Amino acid sequence: MPADLLRHLHAFHVVAEHGGVRPAGGTLLRAPSSVTRAISRVEDALALTLFERRADGMHLTPAGARVLAHAHTIEAELAAVHAQAAHSRTQRRPVAALASLFRERRLALAVQLAALGRMSQVAQASALSQPAVSQAIAGLEADLGQPIFTRGAERMEPTPAGRRWAGHFARALDALGRVRAEGGAAGGDDDDDDDIVIHPGV
Numbered sequence: 001m002p003a004d005l006l007r008h009l010h011a012f013h014v015v016a017e018h019g020g021v022r023p024a025g026g027t028l029l030r031a032p033s034s035v036t037r038a039i040s041r042v043e044d045a046l047a048l049t050l051f052e053r054r055a056d057g058m059h060l061t062p063a064g065a066r067v068l069a070h071a072h073t074i075e076a077e078l079a080a081v082h083a084q085a086a087h088s089r090t091q092r093r094p095v096a097a098l099a100s101l102f103r104e105r106r107l108a109l110a111v112q113l114a115a116l117g118r119m120s121q122v123a124q125a126s127a128l129s130q131p132a133v134s135q136a137i138a139g140l141e142a143d144l145g146q147p148i149f150t151r152g153a154e155r156m157e158p159t160p161a162g163r164r165w166a167g168h169f170a171r172a173l174d175a176l177g178r179v180r181a182e183g184g185a186a187g188g189d190d191d192d193d194d195d196i197v198i199h200p201g202v
Helices: 005-018 021-028 032-046 062-087 106-114 119-126 129-142 161-182
Strands: 051-054 057-060 149-151 156-158
Touching: 005 032, 005 057, 005 062, 005 106, 005 129, 005 161, 021 032, 032 062, 032 161, 057 062, 057 156, 062 156, 062 161, 106 129, 106 156, 106 161, 156 161
Parallel strands: none
Antiparallel strands: 051 057, 149 156
């Protein structure tokens, strides 16, 4: 299946910031082998070499530097949503970790629903079932700790925060499109997560 590029791009960004897989793994709470696998999936999806592997760490190639510039934009947009959600007065439950927002399909469905207002239309436009769309939106709302849509008889309207966050999501997805353009990668979202999680203290 196609790589979930957005999720793996988050790992790429952290490795680039830390200069190596092992320190990045500590930040991501993932085993080094899982982080290495994520980088390989990004490189395979884009058909680009993003890092030079050296004894003193991971060094960006010119292509990697270009991808990182777009990854910075994505990180900034989603980090803004995460920070706003964590400090929102409408928060009903704890907000999940920032990494939970790096799910392309959910972001795209939220943007579509904010524009169309009807889950049935979003399902048709996305070639998904309506329950699948509903589940994706509910998962996003759960991770943000609050509703981002109000359910009406005719339409689903974004909350004020939801409308603002849909704008952040759209800009993050636009930057992801520019990442794909760097290597001509195909779209896609497989929610297959075989990552090894390292729990704090282990």
